[in-house]
Amino acid sequence: GIQVEQSPPDLILQEGANSTLRCNFSDSVNNLQWFHQNPWGQLINLFYIPSGTKQNGRLSATTVATERYSLLYISSSQTTDSGVYFCAVPASGGSYIPTFGRGTSLIVHP
Amino acid sequence: NAGVTQTPKFQVLKTGQSMTLQCAQDMNHEYMSWYRQDPGMGLRLIHYSVGAGITDQGEVPNGYNVSRSTTEDFPLRLLSAAPSQTSVYFCASSYSGQGQIGANVLTFGAGSRLTVL
Secondary structure (H helix, E strand, O other), rough: OOOOEEEEEEEEEEOOEEEEEEEEEOOOOOOOOEEEEEHHHHHHHEEEEOOEEEEOOEEEEEEEEEEEOOEEEEEOOOOOHHHHEEEEEEEEOOOOOOOEEOEEEEEEEO | OOOEEEEEOEEEEOOOEEEEEEEEEEOOOOOEEEEEEEEEEEEEEEEEEEEEEEEOOOOOOOOOEEEOOOOOOOOOOEEEOOHHEEEEHHHHHHHHOOOOOOOOOOOEEOEEEEEEE
């Protein structure tokens, strides 16, 4: 099956700093999703981004499908951004069921 | 619209006991899936279903059974619980639809924390 690697595994920021999270995948995909898991365990979809760039407030994401990576940008980080960020791609060619990377754990200090 | 509902939220079992984690969605999504989350491992796919009557294995299916008799429900059964099945379990659903807004976007339940002693 497809392999998903996320980096860095851990990230600690001061409030107001910017950061970039990366997701590499081993095969071509037709969709990619970014999720945020808050400290209470809730998983929320941030972006559905098979290619191109999308923005939502302080967050934006870019997927370069031909080079098999996606980036999640967090600008002016806030303590509420803390949690784990996951990217997910289809488990295999033609699958509609995502497989996940191991995530990036982000801590934002006030 | 309740979304994806999982029960129970917490459960403690003894080794060898069986139980069922319930998952229900009211969004008429055809795809449903179960993941387990362990520290440092991300979410790993256990079983999934692409429609009523159709199920398939994911990455870590051993020790678990599923069935999908209705579009709404997708229970996960632990046949004989083992300490290695101590984990947080998430159910998710999505729908297909080429080009439709929201298609293939996963909606997760709140999770079920299972401890096997």
